[in-house]
Amino acid sequence: MSRLSKKNLLASLALMTFTSQLVAAQLALPTPPAAPSAVVQTSDPATQTLPSWTVTRSFEQLGRASDTLLLGINSSEQVEFSLRRDRIATDARLQLQYTPSPSLIPTVSHLRIYLNDVLAGVVPIEKDQLGRQTTQQVALDPRLIADFNRLRLEFVGHYTDICEDPANNTLWINISRASEITLQEQALSLKNDLAFFPLPFFDPRNSNKLVLPFVFADNPTLGEQKAAAILASYFGSQSNWRGAEFPVLFNTLPSVQSKEATQPSIVFATNDHRPAFLSDLEKYPAVQAPVVQLIDHPDAPYSKILLVMGRNEEDLATAAKALALGGQLLRGQRATIDKVQTLQPRKPYDAPAWMRTDRPVRFAELITYPQQLQVSGLQPRPITLDVNLPPDLFVWRNQGIPLRTQYRYTAPSANDDSRLNISLNDQFITSLPLLAKGTSSLEELRLAVLANDSANATDKLIVPSLKIGDRNRLRFDFNFASTVGSAQRDRCQTILPADTQAIIDEDSTIDLSGYHHYINMPDLKAFARSGFPFSRMADMSESIVVIPKQTTPTLVSTLLESVASISARTGYPAFALRLSDDWNSASKEDADLLLLGQLAPDLRDNPDMNLLLQRQHDMLVQPYNNSGIKESNRRGPNDVDNNQPANRVEVSAQAPIAAIMGMQSPHHNQRSIVALLGNDDADYSLIRETLGDSGKLNAVAGSVALIRNSGVYSQLVGDTYYVGSLPWWLLLWYQLSEHPVLLAALAVISILLTAFLLWRALRWAADRRLHKDE
Structure with missing residues (x-):
């Protein structure tokens, strides 16, 4: 072979070796998932540090309130978690805490871990782990992480090498609720395109509390605060159970720790009243109509700013309504709002988050995700339905609420102890036999649990009305009794369990039509749990929020979070909200009043006043019976004697204190006042903390709720009144009942x-x- 040929051969071998090494290096790197169309890749990623976070969520935070016990016949459990659309996962790990049965055969018994139906790992159960709590880390492939993810655990257990019974009670493994999923999340650079609104300000895939700063010029006007309250109510209705927090800044943008930080914010500005960073009219010219625009934060390119601009305050309100109503029409970096028009006014008690009370409601209207009404397995999970009702629904001494239930199930081989148990708010109602007969057609269940204890298929199911509250959970438990195996000493016989299925039909109905609305007030529990009486109209069209003339960022935050919490209960933004700083005119309106700040002088002179918070002097009236708070909708019409004032206490102190107080409007008998009382920013911070804490909010009840650093103290004192109406004969009977x-x-x-x-x-x-x- 010639010298030239040898050189060419060596060069070719070297090139092939280099190419193979390069391909191997590329294959060794994890391939990120395809980015959404809104994502823009940076021009030079090597020169920029992308924002990154380590996010850890326990199984308890992901909805598993207790440990999970996997059995031989119930061997699978699924945990769901999500990822924001504007992020990708660069690393994922599962830290699994489990305790296996001491009777298992080691190594042969194991756990299979699936991520989005792809086998992610196998965890063998070793001998030294039997009967002991064990922690095991499992690496998950980040390329499998999507916006919605399912982690499935499957238990494969063996206690003997021959003639096993899958239903043997020694086959179990306990999965701790302290198990954790850890993701290394990396931000993606989004286009400034309103087509992705409400991203990046709110993402339903994020289960954390929404934190969204609002920015104003100094001393925001009533109109600016109203527009901000409308938009905050929209985000509150979207965040729902997550909660929402709206920090407020005057004349400055939220500070960022670094250029890689991400913190979206919303700015409100009119042509004549702008924050300082919008003072450049060449870069941000005056607008001639309501305008919304998406821009980058000047100090942090990964943080987005939504500009809500207008010629005046009315334009700001129009732009806020357009963002809440017409988000599907928005696109591009900048959009001009031409018109927002209300075609049909809202009706009382038509909040989307509440069940309708004017007709029978199908279960299909109450489900929140597909296949919610379907289960499988010998020990299936319970089927639950959330039923949210108006708190003033009058269910006193009635015959109950009809529940028409249709269901299908895999018929057992014999008439055994298979049952369907029905409960409401964890209180047992009835149990129905699952018979061994054909179930290809729908079966209608009618039971009379108030009339007798028998399960007669021709009767009508009545939900006991005294168990009904504003938030209810209806639960169906299918329990299948089956002889899975029949292994004996001289005879080995194993039967695989059947794939048992059960479903509650979507055409099942619950009927609350015909019930009246009547409630004993003041009842701060109704306000804390349902936003009542302001939630009676979902758009708050019969409500006025009264605020002080002199405002602060903390006070504006309290306003926004109060309105957002009401909209979270109704599921609808407060488009018709009215704002006022004139108590004299607002108090004469035929509307329910939400008062922020201090009580008006004419209310302080009221002889029935039971609480007064001032900067130098605080006053509280105690009732005769100070042992606790009664349920207002359980009280009779004359259970008020022990609530009359008995003692008066006056205190002077410097530490922060706030209060929530309910009372009747002095000008309208059917209207109520709920006052969020405070003197300074420290007091308002206590109110904000209470509104954002479900535990503290559940402690708010009665007519007065005092809020201190130690917690919430509630009491009922003073006269009560009734809101709503009843037929004369029912009202007479109700009044005479006591x-x-x-x-x-x-x-x-x-x-x-x-x-x-x-x-x-x-x-x-x-x-x-x-x-x-x-």
């Missing part, structure tokens, strides 16, 4: 009067017949 002696006297009088009238009628008939005979 006066048995008077009721008995009226009954006796009625009987005597009826007997007298009957005697007079018979006497008149006899006299007429005698005169006729003459």
Whole structure:
């Protein structure tokens, strides 16, 4: 071979070796998932540091309130978690805490881990782990992480090498709720395109509390605060159970720790009233109509700013409504709002988050995700439905709420102990047998649990009304009894369990039509849990928020978070919200009032005043019975004697204190006032903390709730009143129900009067017949 050929051969071998090494290096690197169309790759990634976070969520935070027990016949469990659309996962790990049964055969028994239906790992159960809590880390492929993810654990357990019974009670492994999923999340650079709104300001895939700063010029006007409240209510209705926090800044953007930080924010500005960073009219010219624009933060390119601009305050409100109503029409970096028009006004009690009470409601209207009403397995998970009702629904001493249930299930091989258990708010209602017969057609269930304890398929199911509250959970438990195996000493026989299926049909209905609205007030629990009375109209069209003339960022944050919390209960933004800083005019309006700040002077002079918070002097009135708070919708019409003022306490102190107080409007008997009382920013911070803490919010009840650093103290003191209406005969019966002696006297009088009238009628008939005979 010539020298030239040898050189060419060596060069070719070297090139092939280099190419193979390069390909191997590329294959060794994890390939990130395809980025959304809104993502823009940086021009020089090597010169920029991308924002990155380590996010850890326990199984308890992901919805597993207790440990999970996997059995031989119930061997699978699934945990769901999500990832924001503007992020990708560069690393993922599972830290699994489990305790296996001490009777398992080691190594042969194991756990299979699936991520989005792809086998991610196998965890063998070793001998030294039996009966002991063990922690095991499993690496997950980040390329499998999408916006919504399912982590499935499958238990493969063996306790003997021959003739196993899958239902043997030694086959178990306990998965701790402290197990964790850790993601290394990396930010993606998004286009400034409104087509992706509400991203990046809110992402439903994010289960954390929404934190969204709002920016104003100094001393924002009423109109600016109203526009911000409308937009905050929209984000509150979207965040729902997550909660929402709206820090407010005047004349400055949120500070960022570095250029890689991400913190979206919203800025409100009119042509004549702008924050300082919008003062450059060449870069941000005056607008001629309501405008929304998406820009980058000047100090952090990964942080987005939404500019809500207008010629005046009315334009800001129009732009805020357009963002909440017409987000599907927005596109591009800048959009001009031409028109927002209300075509049909809202009706009372039509909040999307509440179940309708004017007709029977199908279960299909109550489900929140597909296949919610379907389960499988010998020990399937319970089927649950959330039923949210208006808190003023009058269910006193009625015959119950009809529940028409249709269901299908895999028929057992014999008439055994297979049952369907039904409960409401964790209180057992009834149990139905699952019979061994054909179930290809729908079966209608009708039971009378109030009339008798029998399960008669021709009766009608009645939900006990005294168990009904504003938030309810209806639960169906299918329990299948099956002889899976029949292994004996001289005979080995193993039967694989059947693939048992069960479903509650979507055409099942619950009917609350025909019930009246009537509630004993003040009832701060109704406000804390349902936003009542302001949530009666989902758009808050019959509500006025009264704020002080002099405002601060903390006070504006309190306003935004208060309105957002009400919209979170109704599921609808407060488009018709009215804002006022004039108590005299607002108090005369036929509307429910939400008061922020201090009480008006005319309310302080009220002889029934039970609380007064001032900067130098605080006053609280105590009732006779100070042992606790009664449920307002359980009280009779005369259970108020022990609530009358008995003692008055006056204190002077410097530490922060706030309060929530309910009372009747002095000008309208059917209207209420809820006051969020505070003197300074420290007091308002206590109110914000309470509104954002479900535990503290559940402690708010009665007519007064004092808020201190130690917690919330509630009491009911003073006179009560009623909101709503009842038919005269039902109202009379309700008022007399707490006066048995008077009721008995009226009954006796009625009987005597009826007997007298009957005697007079018979006497008149006899006299007429005698005169006729003459």
